[in-house]
Amino acid sequence: MxxxxxxxxxxxxxxxxxxxxxxxxxxxxxxxxxxxxxxAGRFAVSRTPVxxxxxxxxxxxxxxYRRNRGALVASMTPAELDQMFEAIGELxxxxxxxxxxxxxxxxxxxxxxxxxxGRLAMQAGDVERYAAVNLELHAxxxxxxxxxxxxxxxxxxxxxVASFRRTQFRHIERIAESYAEHTxxxxxxxxxxxxxxxxxxxxxxxxxxxxxxxVAPQWATPQSK
Numbered sequence: 001m002x003x004x005x006x007x008x009x010x011x012x013x014x015x016x017x018x019x020x021x022x023x024x025x026x027x028x029x030x031x032x033x034x035x036x037x038x039x040a041g042r043f044a045v046s047r048t049p050v051x052x053x054x055x056x057x058x059x060x061x062x063x064x065y066r067r068n069r070g071a072l073v074a075s076m077t078p079a080e081l082d083q084m085f086e087a088i089g090e091l092x093x094x095x096x097x098x099x100x101x102x103x104x105x106x107x108x109x110x111x112x113x114x115x116x117x118g119r120l121a122m123q124a125g126d127v128e129r130y131a132a133v134n135l136e137l138h139a140x141x142x143x144x145x146x147x148x149x150x151x152x153x154x155x156x157x158x159x160x161v162a163s164f165r166r167t168q169f170r171h172i173e174r175i176a177e178s179y180a181e182h183t184x185x186x187x188x189x190x191x192x193x194x195x196x197x198x199x200x201x202x203x204x205x206x207x208x209x210x211x212x213x214x215v216a217p218q219w220a221t222p223q224s225k
Contacts, residue, residue: 011045011049012048012049012050012052012053012056013053013056014043014049015039015043015045015049015050015052015053016052016053016056016057017163018043019034019039019053019054019057019062019063020057020060020062020162020163021163021166021167023057023062023073023163024163024164024166024167024212024215024216024219025167025170025215025216026216026217026218026219028073029073030073030074030075030076031072031073031075032072032073033069033070033071033072034054034063034070034071034072034073035070036050036051036054036070036071054071057071058071059159060159060160060162061074061160062074062160062163078213078218078219078220078221078222079221081161081164081209081212081219082209082221084157084160084161085161085164085205085206085208085209086206086209087157088154088157088158088161088205089201089202089204089205089206089209090202091150091153091154091157092138092141092142092154092158092201092202092205093197093198093199093201093202093205094145094150094198095141095142095144095145095147095150095151095154095201096141096145096185096188096189096197096198096200096201097145097194097195097197097198097201098144098145098146098147098150099141099142099144099145099146099189099197100188100189100191100192100193100194100197101192101194102144102145102146103144103189107140107143107144108189108190110140111137111140111141111144111186111189111190112186112190114133114136114137114140115137115182115183115186117129117133118130118133118134118137118179118182119179121133121175122175122176122179125172125175127169127170127172127175130169130175130178130179131166131169134169134178134182137182137186138158141185141189141201142154142155142158144189164208164209164212164219165208165212167212167215167216168208168211168212168214168215170215171211171214171215174211174214177207177211178204178207178208181200181203181204181207182204184196184200184204185197185200185201185204188200
């Protein structure tokens with residue numbers, strides 16, 4: 001069966017993800033000019049999805065526009081990345097704490113199912129599948145806090161660090177580590193243990209931050225090198 005052609009929005013999303021991953025991996029250094037024509041040629045697309053992708057990246061804080069220079073990779077230091085992960089760690093930890101008390105029964109079942117899917121992906125060594133389930137599991141916990149204001153804040157910052165969180169799984173051993181951390185989080189939430197749920201989620205996000213340095217050493221802070 002022939003796959004359906006990708007729409008313009010799908011192309012822009014794909015280009016956005018690929019550029020974001022290159023930034024997270026350190027392949028595109030801060031200050032690098034992002035030329036639409038060059039990128040369109042690299043990714044075999046027209047300039048339109050590239051232009052849309054760059055706008056998405058600007059919203060995420062990964063790209064900035066400068067007069068007479070166009071789009072550039074935004075400046076970011078390891079310390080600033082530390083701060084973003086520290087903030088998202090606190091926000092997702094708060095979501096986990098509230099989810100421990102507020103998840104509905106169907107939501108609790110769904111969380112358990114997602115964790116089981118993560119185990120299967122880990123055992124199969126399926127990096128792409130594990131990364132996808134990882135996103136779903138975190139989204140389920142965030143939604144499960146049932147606090148619209150907290151959800152909006154968390155998802156906004158989560159988008160900014162998404163590429164750094166995604167690239168951590170390029171080290172295959174990180175999947176097993178991540179799954180073990182998920183186990184502690186999910187068990188605490190299902191046991192309605194708010195203290196442990198908060199602590200384990202916060203620890204999990206800090207571990208994800210450290211994993212980015214293993215993939216791209218230039219993101220390591222001096223004390224972690």
